[in-house]
Amino acid sequence: MQRINDLNNPDLRWEKSRQLNIGMDFSSKGKHISGSIEYYEKKGTDLYGNTLYDYTTWGNKGTVVTNTSNMKGQGIDINLRSINISRGEFNWQTNFIYNYNTSKTTRYLSDDAKEFNMLLDGSIITPIVGEPLYSITSYRWGGLNNQGDPQGYVNGQLSTDYNAIGNSITVDGIDGGSLVFIGTSVPAHFGSIINELRWKRLSFSFNLMYKLGYYFRKTAFTLSELNGSGIGHPDYYKRWQQPGDEFSTNIPAYVYADYPQYTGRDGFYRYASVHALKGDHIRFHYLNIAFDLASRKTKRFLQSGQVYGNLANLGIIWRSNKEHLDPDYPNTYAPPRQATIGFRCSF
Amino acid sequence: MNTINKWAYFLILWLTGGCIILCLSGCKKYLDYPFTNNVRIPTYLSDLQGLMDDAATMNENRTPSLVETSSDDYFCLPERYAALDDWPKQAYIWKPYDYRYPNDWAICYYPIYISNFCLDMSKDIERTSGNASEWDHVNGSAYFFRAYYFLQLAWTYALAYDEATASSDKGIVLRLTSNYNDPSVRSSVAETYKQIIQDAQRSASLLPNLPMHSYRPSKAAAFGLLARAYLSMRMYDSAYYYADQAIAIKSDLINYNGDPDLGTLTINYPFKRFNKETLFYSEMNTTGTSSLILASRARIDSMLMNNYETNDLRRTAYFTKSGNYYQFKGSYTQTSRNFTGISTAELLLIRAECLVRSTTNGSGNLQKALEDLNNLLSKRYRTADFIPVTANTREAALDRILLERRKELLFRGLRWMEVKRLNKEGKNIVMRRFLDGNLYTLEANASYYALPIPIDIIEVTGIPQN
Structure with missing residues (x-):
């Protein structure tokens, strides 16, 4: 038995990209401060993306990959090392790494971009010229009504007709007012910021990582997951339970999902703008501690030797979202803390 | 010392050069090789046969469901209807609806693409005495599948064939190559049926009488397909001819009184899959509006149900009681999916109908038609008290044959075409739905009998909507 997995598309061209880099290395007298700074500009043309096509020709997929878009991006990479204190056997260094980058869609080749599902989650190139290359969009959120049902917008009016909201984004895309x-x-x-302290044979370093200026989508309490798959959600406890709750919560009432008026309610709520949060955070990435065993006395039988300990994934120390979520792992558990102790030597 | 160094230098140079040459030739060979792990470019007849032996693409979960959900053999329980999505809701009351991928259109054009691909590729393979049977089988199968799904699409998206208007009525898109760049255009109904018949006839001339497995097409299946096509066109002489040819090859029937292909009649799905009546196997898809006809929602039309007499074994084999109504459990797929393939029983009924309609040979044909009918019914009714059907007039015989057709072939994707065809014969069948105290009707010969084409196809190709 054989099967055709993909259509041969002779019109497909390679993606092309051009990049311009300007950089500079610098160092102060005595090397107290050194580092590099680099600016780059990137242009991509003929990027791959999914396009609607006449599936009468094949039928097995609703879209095909074609050269859909162009992008333009720029950014700055800065690497800064400073020796803060260097006095006798005590030494403190800081390594500061900063990257800035921005990119946007400059051209979308397919005329039918509007026909795409405009609910974006950053997995495809944004089919809107001038917007960030990978973006998030959401249903415009209208709060809960006095029945505890989530509300969106259709033609500028509050609505709980989830089919109509869905149709509105299919037909009008981002311009229809149902999406944000x-x-x-x-x-x-x-x-990241890496600090390294050394005193005699003892050294100590730790890394703080930061990510700023972006968005992510958090999970939602949905009926289908609870009823259909038995997957609970902590938001359940904060749900709407009686009229008046709509002023203090955004979590809808728990209802019997098979009633017709609830068709599409989960789908709307999950992608509503209340679930799009700022992703900015600072993370305690690792902490190392090491003690050098090799000294002048031991040199005869030991070239070098080290006892060390390492703690990794120490968690988030600051985040912009108030719900205590890890933006890097919105759907799963973050990797657990890790501790390592070791001994390393050479003779 | 110096000389040795020189020699060593020479040796190294020579070895390196050799390696480079070796590498270059190796690369070339590698690039020529059409295999990468499990992915390959199909080039051999066995590859093409393999593509069409992929039942999940060519047979299963495939034929249109919108024709069944739009038909009147069933009704949807009102409280279940309320929980449906928009599209099935609108389809149920015959309201045009803008729907998109995935749908019957996409699902049926996929095996058509595979057929065209096989036909295109086999053009580059010479037919020799060594590969003749394989070559014929590949080409015959490809023509069959193409015609089979063209006919399914014509039943769904085109009006019934009418000699007077067929050349101007809008047919389906006839894709005859696998070239993705060929634009899609709608043919006329006349062109659609002409292509179907041409393809089916070609396949009949290339295929063996009977297949290795009913997933595969055969001469008998091609004749059956031609009988179906001509019946839809109301060309009863030709339909008779091909039904007769198919029956001459295979005429096995399951005896519902007891048969190796049959379990206890009362169980769910009592019929064995790939049973002896199955000339060609296909299943209806479960996409789009098919949620309407899930056994949990769909109940058999009570008027239809009343036509199954107590000694009609189909009453227990096909149905199970649920509340005040009955639900269907008699699919030849032995699962909840609907069987839409070609059965010997269907061909017997086509032959019987065409015999009655034929004006030649006087009452001789009427007797022969009743023989076919009674041959089938004797396997469907309890043997102990089966009384063969008699009819004095052609009209009486025809009515009974058409009724038995409906009783025998429900949930096979056939009723929609049947109603279109019979309305062209002047039967004036008006479909009705009752919902929340409202009555919805679909008038005979309404333009909606050519069901709406997916809106994204209309937008991308610009072909006219129905």
Whole structure:
């Protein structure tokens, strides 16, 4: 038995990209401060993307990959090392890494961009010229009504007709007023700060990582997951339970999902703008501690030797979202803390 | 020392050069090789046969469901209807609806693409005495599948064939190559049926009488397909001819009184899959509006149900009681999916109908038609008290044959075409739905009998909507 997995498309061209870099290395007298700074500009043309096509020709997929778009991006990479204190056997260094990057769609080749599902989650190139290359959009949120049902917008009016809301975004795309453009799903600023302290044979270093200026989508309490798959959600406890609750919560009432008026309610609520949050955060990435065993006395039988300990994934120390979520792992558990102790030597 | 160094240098140079040459030739060979792990470019007849032996693409979960959900053999329980999505809701009351991928259109054009691909590729393979039977089988199968799904699409998206208007009525898109760049255009109904018949006839001339498995097409299946096509066109002489040819090859019937292909009649799905009546196997898809006809929602039309007498074994084999109504459990797929393939029983009924309609040979044909009918019914009614059907007039015989057709072939994707065809014969069948105290009707010969084409196809191709 054989099967055809993909259509041969002779019109498909390679993606092309051009990049311009300007950089500079610098160092102060005595090397107290040194580092590099680099500016780049990137242009991509003929990027791959899914396009609607006449599936009468094949039928097995609703879209095909074609050269759909162009992009333009720029950014700055800065790497800064400073020796803060260097006095006798004590030494403190800081390494500061900063990256800034921004990119946007400059051309979308397919005329039918409007026909796409405009509910974006950053997994495809944004089919809107001038917007960030990977972005998040959401249903415009109208709060809960006095029955505890989530409300969206159709033609500028509050609505709980989820089919109509869905149709409105299929027909009118981003312009219809049922959707809101949230922003980029890729951090604009990111990098780390590594501090290293050394006293005699004892050294100590730790890394703080940061990501700023982007958005992510959190999970939602949905009926289908609870009823259909038995997957609970902590939001359940904060749900709407009686009239008046709509002023203090955004979590809808728990209802019997098979009633016709609830068709599409989960789908709307999950992608509503209340679930799009700022992703900015600072993370305690690792902490190392090491003690050098090799000294002048031991040199005869030991070239070098080290006892070390390492703690990794120490968690988030600051985040912009108030719901205590890890923006890097919105759907799963973050990797657990890790501790390592070791001994390393050479003779 | 110096000389040794020189020699060593030479040796290294020579070895490196050799390696480069070796590498270059190796690369070339590698690039020529059409295999990468499990992915390959199909080039051999066995590859093409393999593509069409992929039942999940060519047979299963495939034929249109909108024709069944739009038909009147069933009704949807009102409280279940309320929980449906928009599209099935609108389809149920015959309201045009803008729907998109995935749908019957996409699902049926997929095996058509595979057929065209096989036909295109086999053009580059010479037919020799060594590969003749394989070559014929590949080409015959491809023509069959193309015609089979063209006919399914014509039943769904085109009006019934009418000699007077067929050349101007809008037919389906006849895709005859696998070239993705060929634009899609709608043919006329006349062109659609002409292509179907031409393809089916070609396949009949290339295929063996009977297949290795009913997933595969055969001469008998091609004759059956031609009988179906001509019946839809109301060309009863030709339909008779091909039904007769198919029956001459295979005429096995399951005896519902007891048969190896049959379990206890009362169980769910009592019929064995790939049973002896199955000339060609296909299933209806479960996409789009098909949620309407899930056994949990759909109940058999009570008027239709009343036509199954107590000694009609189909009453227990096909149906199970649920509340005040009955639901269907008699699919030849032995699952909840609907069987839409070609059965010997269907061909017997086509032959019987065409015999009655034929004006030649006086009452001789009427007797022969009743023989066919009674042959089938004797396997469907309890043997102990089966009384063969008699009819004095052609009209009486025809009415009974048409009724038995409906009783025998429900949930096979056939009723929609049947109603279109019979309305062209002047039967004036008006479909009705009752919902929340409202009555919805679909008038005979309404333009809606050519069902709406997906809106994204209309937008991308610009072909006219129905």
